[in-house]
Amino acid sequence: MGDVFVLAEHRRGEMREITFEMLTKAQEIASAIGGETVAVLIGSSVDTFAERLAAYCDKVLYIDDPLFADYNSDKYQIVLGKLIQDYKPELLMVGHTTQGVDMAPALAVELNLPFVTDVVDIIIDNGKLKPVRQYYSGKVNALFNFKGEPPYLITVREASFEAADGSKQGQIQKIDFPLKEDLDYRRFVEYVEAEVGDVDITQSEILVAVGRGLKEEKNLSIAEELAKAINADLCGSRAATDAGWLPHDRQVGTSGKTVKPKLYIALGISGAFQHLAGIKGAKTIVAINKDPEAPIFNEADYGIVDDLFKVVPKLTEKIKELKG
Amino acid sequence: MKIFVCIKRVPDTSEAEVKIDATGKDVDSSKFSFDINDADNYAVEEAILIKEAKGGKVKIVSLGDQESDLMIRMALAKGGDSAIRVEDPRINVKDPLKVAKVLAAAIKQEEFDLVLTGCMASDDGQMAVGVALAEELGVPHAAMVKKVEVEEGKVRAYRELEGGLSEVVEITLPAVLTIQTGINEPRYAPIRGVRAAQKKELKVLTLDDLKLDEKEVNEESSLVELEKLFVPEVVSRAEIIEGEPEEKAEILANKLLKGGIL
Ligand SMILES: Cc1cc2nc3c(=O)[nH]c(=O)nc-3n(C[C@H](O)[C@H](O)[C@H](O)COP(=O)(O)OP(=O)(O)OC[C@H]3O[C@@H](n4cnc5c(N)ncnc54)[C@H](O)[C@@H]3O)c2cc1C
Ligand SMILES: Nc1ncnc2c1ncn2[C@@H]1O[C@H](COP(=O)(O)O)[C@@H](O)[C@H]1O
Numbered sequence: 001m002g003d004v005f006v007l008a009e010h011r012r013g014e015m016r017e018i019t020f021e022m023l024t025k026a027q028e029i030a031s032a033i034g035g036e037t038v039a040v041l042i043g044s045s046v047d048t049f050a051e052r053l054a055a056y057c058d059k060v061l062y063i064d065d066p067l068f069a070d071y072n073s074d075k076y077q078i079v080l081g082k083l084i085q086d087y088k089p090e091l092l093m094v095g096h097t098t099q100g101v102d103m104a105p106a107l108a109v110e111l112n113l114p115f116v117t118d119v120v121d122i123i124i125d126n127g128k129l130k131p132v133r134q135y136y137s138g139k140v141n142a143l144f145n146f147k148g149e150p151p152y153l154i155t156v157r158e159a160s161f162e163a164a165d166g167s168k169q170g171q172i173q174k175i176d177f178p179l180k181e182d183l184d185y186r187r188f189v190e191y192v193e194a195e196v197g198d199v200d201i202t203q204s205e206i207l208v209a210v211g212r213g214l215k216e217e218k219n220l221s222i223a224e225e226l227a228k229a230i231n232a233d234l235c236g237s238r239a240a241t242d243a244g245w246l247p248h249d250r251q252v253g254t255s256g257k258t259v260k261p262k263l264y265i266a267l268g269i270s271g272a273f274q275h276l277a278g279i280k281g282a283k284t285i286v287a288i289n290k291d292p293e294a295p296i297f298n299e300a301d302y303g304i305v306d307d308l309f310k311v312v313p314k315l316t317e318k319i320k321e322l323k324g
Numbered sequence: 325m326k327i328f329v330c331i332k333r334v335p336d337t338s339e340a341e342v343k344i345d346a347t348g349k350d351v352d353s354s355k356f357s358f359d360i361n362d363a364d365n366y367a368v369e370e371a372i373l374i375k376e377a378k379g380g381k382v383k384i385v386s387l388g389d390q391e392s393d394l395m396i397r398m399a400l401a402k403g404g405d406s407a408i409r410v411e412d413p414r415i416n417v418k419d420p421l422k423v424a425k426v427l428a429a430a431i432k433q434e435e436f437d438l439v440l441t442g443c444m445a446s447d448d449g450q451m452a453v454g455v456a457l458a459e460e461l462g463v464p465h466a467a468m469v470k471k472v473e474v475e476e477g478k479v480r481a482y483r484e485l486e487g488g489l490s491e492v493v494e495i496t497l498p499a500v501l502t503i504q505t506g507i508n509e510p511r512y513a514p515i516r517g518v519r520a521a522q523k524k525e526l527k528v529l530t531l532d533d534l535k536l537d538e539k540e541v542n543e544e545s546s547l548v549e550l551e552k553l554f555v556p557e558v559v560s561r562a563e564i565i566e567g568e569p570e571e572k573a574e575i576l577a578n579k580l581l582k583g584g585i586l
Contacts, residue, residue, distance in 0.1 A: 011485070070491075071491075072493075073455075073465075073467075074464065096451070097486065098467075098468055098483065098484065098485045098486055101443075101451045101452070101455065101467055101468070102455060102465075102466070102467040102468070102483070103455070104452075104455075105420070105421070105424070105451075105452040105453075105454075105455035105456040105459070106455050106456065106458060106459035106465070108421060108452075108456065109421060109424065109456045109459040109460060110459055112547070113547070114547035114548050115421060115452075115547070115548065116548055117420070117450050117451060117452050118449060118450070118451065130551065134449065134556070135351075135447065135448055135449065135553070136335075136337045136342050136351070136447060137337065137338070137446065137449065138556065139337060139342040139556075140342050140344065140351060140553050140554075140555065140556070141553065141554050141555070141556045142550055142552075142553050142554075143550070143551045143552050143553075143554065144548050144549065144550055144551060145548065145549050145551050146547065146548055147546065147547050147548060147549050148547035148548075155451075184496070185464045185495060185496045186464045186466075186493060186494070186495045186496075187493065187494045187495075188491065188492075188493055189480065189492040189493060189494055190491075190492050191489060191490070191491055191492075192482065192489070192490045192491075192492060193488075193489060194487065194488025194489055194490075195488070206586070212338065230580075230586055238505065238506070241506065242505045242506035244509070248488070248506070249488070251488075254486055254487075255484055255485075255486060255487070255488065255504075256487070256488055257487070257488070258487070262585070263580070263585055263586065270338050284585050286576065286580075287562065290339065291338070291339045291340075293341060293342070294338075297560050297562045297564070298558065298559050298560045298561075298562075299562075300560075300562040301561070301562060301563065302562060302563050302565060302576060302579060303560075303562040303563070303564045303565065304564070304565050304572045304573075304576060305564060306569050306572060307569070310569035311569045311572055311573050312573075314569060314570050314573035314574070315573040315576055315577055317573075318573050318574050318576075318577035318578075319577045319580070319581065319586075321577075322577055322578070322581050322582075323581070
């Protein structure tokens with residue numbers, strides 16, 4: 001009892017960072033409630049992952065089977081369902097990632113588990129676990145209590161916890177998969193690579209980024225003028241690329257590109273966590289947004305709270321003047 | 325093809341101030357403007373595109389109050405054939421698993437081949453209802469889909485993964501897909517459609533109509549409870565530049581050029 005399980009996430013031969021972030025928090029929780037940390041690893045030819053994970057937890061439970069060469073939510077659900085019933089952990093942590101959100105809600109329904117998604121923190125209050133999540137794109141936080149009995153299930157937002165160094169020597173235990181054949185109702189077919197465009201924004205030194213605040217495609221010229229004046233490439237939030245103002249390969253964020261320019265100027269971008277994840281590596285961030293509460297200001301170095309249509313043309317003009 | 329599309333009316337809070345109300349458990353939504361959730365708008369379009377290509381019917385489902393009717397009529401105007409709205413004060417609409425249970429009960433009343441939802445509702449941001457709904461219906465699913473190819477008895481769904489990579493999965497029908505924004509270009513409702521939509525069927529159902537026991541979906545039945553809402557700690561390290569727009573522009577230009585940033 002009191003054990004904290006973490007689903008190890010990996011894709012195409014690489015462990016994903018969220019795994020170690022969750023294991024760090026799991027360690028803190030397990031210590032507080034008197035349990036062990038257990039990494040659950042499901043894959044094919046993943047011995048080295050198991051060894052690596054052992055440095056971050058008390059135990060690695062793992063399945064190594066060609067049936068798991070590629071991620072499949074339904075197969076994961078079957079495995080985790082069985083593990084939960086066999087081991088009865090206090091808590092199972094799954095990434096709030098494209099893998100996790102495709103599986104966890106179904107598992108919660110199947111086993112009738114107390115379930116909270118997109119958790120950004122877990123407060124331990126007198127031995128009770130209280131997850132924190134957000135509403136309205138980060139404008140409000142919410143503290144939850146689990147009412148039902150454990151096991152509890154949560155999905156954890158990426159970068160909510162910092163991954164610590166692993167210095168443990170956990171036990172490694174291989175387990176049998178309860179299913180022997182591939183599923184006929186959901187089949188992995190292939191990966192399709194992201195499209196490649198004319199400019200690789202991951203290499204850009206200076207970026208001007210536009211968001212929904214630009215309102216219409218024809219207003220793009222305002223951003224283009226600024227970009228021209230400072231020799232920047234253009235990129236955007238998902239709202240800007242979904243609207244077709246910019247090609248998809250110019251999208252910054254979790255489902256787009258991770259950029260690392262020395263200067264990032266965000267125009268009319270609110271700063272959803274999916275967007276912010278893509279600009280963590282930017283050296284200087286400038287945000288121009290008329291909403292003082294926009295989360296982008298939490299990440300920015302310089303902020304202007306104002307109408308971008310008033311400020312940006314002036315900014316371009318001043319920069320041109322100063323440059324002479 | 326019989327396609328169901330789940331849509332939710334959500335507030336646009338991107339420019340609004342979000343204030344916690346006196347109960348400490350909800351926000352004051354009196355000043356918000358509401359419309360169909362972004363991803364759901366794409367789901368409606370995708371359903372209509374599939375119907376146009378393969379034939380069939382599109383049925384809109386929403387759990388919400390009467391004010392949702394306007395949004396529902398717009399979806400009908402674009403090409404939806406009929407709609408169900410579920411409204412019952414006993415339902416805990418804040419619990420995505422309860423929402424999924426109710427939507428499943430509404431959909432299960434009829435035969436279906438495909439159910440589309442958005443991948444995320446922008447207000448609560450749960451990213452849970454679609455996949456939970458699939459489990460309630462006992463059918464396969466794929467989440468975060470940005471391209472769909474319907475074949476005989478199955479679909480190929482292109483799931484969007486991190487970093488622009490996608491994964492193609494093949495799932496058998498009937499199935500649930502949660503639709504990601506950007507999958508298509510949502511149309512505007514034609515005037516003619518708006519008029520026609522007024523005559524299309526929009527059934528309003530309660531828990532009793534769905535034969536759901538309130539003990540399965542009310543607040544008491546939820547396994548998690550909200551303790552309180554609170555304003556996130558401001559971690560801003562931004563230097564906010566003050567003044568008239570022109571002054572701000574000038575100060576920033578100076579900082580960028582003379583501060584060695586540019
Ligand atoms: C699975 C998933 C993956 C995602 N991946 C990404 C991703 O990779 N990248 C990404 O960006 N998003 C991603 N999103 C979407 C993300 O959640 C947000 O919806 C999106 O980032 C919002 O874009 P935005 O900031 O441009 O628009 P909004 O959130 O609508 O913000 C517009 C902003 O413009 C401001 N504004 C309006 N008018 C003006 C004006 N005149 N002057 C100044 N400011 C103004 C407003 O105050 C507001 O803050 C993803 C979502 C999901 C569900
Ligand atoms: N009240 C509702 N009525 C109809 N559909 C809903 C409702 N709530 C959520 N959904 C659907 O589920 C999707 C995901 O919502 P969520 O899990 O809350 O992020 C939405 O995009 C909708 O398609």
